[in-house]
Amino acid sequence: MGIKQQWIALYTVARRELVRMFRIASQVFLPPVITTLLYFLIFGRVVGDRLGIVNSVPYATFIAPGLIMMSVIINSYANVSTSLFSVRFQKNIEEMLVSPMHDSVLLWGFIIGGIVRGIGVALLVFIVAAFFITFHYDHIFLSLLVIVAVSAVFSLAGFINGMLARNFDEVALIPTFVLTPLTYLGGVFYAVSMLPQMWQQVSYFNPIFYMVSALRYAMLDDAEVSIYLSMSVTLALLIIFLGLSMWLLRRGTGLRD
Numbered sequence: 001m002g003i004k005q006q007w008i009a010l011y012t013v014a015r016r017e018l019v020r021m022f023r024i025a026s027q028v029f030l031p032p033v034i035t036t037l038l039y040f041l042i043f044g045r046v047v048g049d050r051l052g053i054v055n056s057v058p059y060a061t062f063i064a065p066g067l068i069m070m071s072v073i074i075n076s077y078a079n080v081s082t083s084l085f086s087v088r089f090q091k092n093i094e095e096m097l098v099s100p101m102h103d104s105v106l107l108w109g110f111i112i113g114g115i116v117r118g119i120g121v122a123l124l125v126f127i128v129a130a131f132f133i134t135f136h137y138d139h140i141f142l143s144l145l146v147i148v149a150v151s152a153v154f155s156l157a158g159f160i161n162g163m164l165a166r167n168f169d170e171v172a173l174i175p176t177f178v179l180t181p182l183t184y185l186g187g188v189f190y191a192v193s194m195l196p197q198m199w200q201q202v203s204y205f206n207p208i209f210y211m212v213s214a215l216r217y218a219m220l221d222d223a224e225v226s227i228y229l230s231m232s233v234t235l236a237l238l239i240i241f242l243g244l245s246m247w248l249l250r251r252g253t254g255l256r257d
Contacts, residue, residue, distance in 0.1 A: 009101035013109025017083060021117055028079075032071040032121045036128045039067055043189060055191050055222055061133040065216040066188030068125045069150065073183060073208065076118035076151040077158040077175060080110050084162030085171050088254065103249045107159065114155025115148060122147045136221050143218040149234050150211050154179075156241035163245075163254040182208045192224055207233055 021028055043063060054062045087093045096106055129135075157174075165171045186208035192200050203209050204225075214230035217223035223230070248254070 005100075006102055006105050009099070010105045010109055010112075013096070013101075013106060014112040017079075017110060017113025018116060020083060021079065021113060028075070028117060029120060029124055032075065033124050033128055036067050036071065036125045039063070040129065040132045055193075055224070057220055057222060058133070061135075061220065062191070062216075063189055064129040064133055064135070065219045066186070066212045067129065068122050068147075068219075069186075069208075069212045069215050070183045070188055071121045071125045072118040072147055072150055073154050073179060073211075074175060075121045076114040077154040077161075077179060079117040080114040080155045080158035081161040081165070081171050081174075082158075083113065084110055084159055085165050085168070088162070089168075097252075103246060107245055107249055110159055110162075111152060111155045114158060115151040118151030118155070119144075119147060135219050138221060139218040142227075143215060146211070146214045146218055146231075146234070149231070149238060150215075153211075153234060153237045153241060156238070156245050159245050160241065160248065163248050165254070182206055185209075187212050187224070207237055210234065 040060060043059075053059070084093075087096070126135075161171060161174050165173075185203065186206050187203065192203045192209065195203065210225060210230040210233040213223045213225050214227055214234065217227045217230070
């Protein structure tokens with residue numbers, strides 16, 4: 001199978017993912033908008049008026065990058081994990097496996113769908129946030145880079161979950177018991193400097209903290225850790241998950257059972 005055919009295969013898999021996503025657009029894009037609106041009304045207005053300034057910016061402004069990042073993480077992960085498990089459950093994956101497409105083409109076809117969903121949700125949450133606060137636009141390309149990188153990381157994590165899950169309950173297990181706690185403990189609603197010393201040290205082992213910090217720097221020009229450290233952690237996770245996904249894919253783990 002030549003390079004041109006591999007590109008056609010990639011386009012086909014990615015197009016399938018996008019068609020599937022936009023077919024249920026109201027389920028994909030409406031919940032993050034409503035959730036963000038509620039967060040700003042409750043935390044931004046009620047709690048924000050009491051807290052005032054956090055890290056030299058109003059509290060509502062401070063939480064905005066974290067809310068965007070939270071939506072990106074959850075949606076990019078969910079898009080790939082549910083889609084891959086669905087084609088496994090329906091046995092459609094067998095048609096892809098017997099085709100001459102390269103394993104990396106199959107992988108990136110799913111990942112592109114997760115990245116597009118992550119970017120789309122980030123844009124919608126950003127629009128909602130813009131009604132409440134004012135952003136800096138000095139690092140707009142860095143903001144996009146951070147969002148794309150994080151979407152890729154958690155799309156790959158979703159791919160791994162989609163391969164290893166044995167039922168739909170296990171697909172929902174990681175978002176419920178891992179991603180949600182890590183996200184809430186990743187500095188979305190508070191500055192780590194506000195925590196006791198012990199919990200500050202614990203927060204530094206949470207990779208989502210660095211992702212939130214990176215986007216906060218890009219959007220507000222304010223961060224609790226170096227942007228270079230934040231991007232290094234994100235890139236390291238990207239490489240690890242990419243390698244693990246390819247290894248599992250080549251072994252056929254969960255796909256040829």
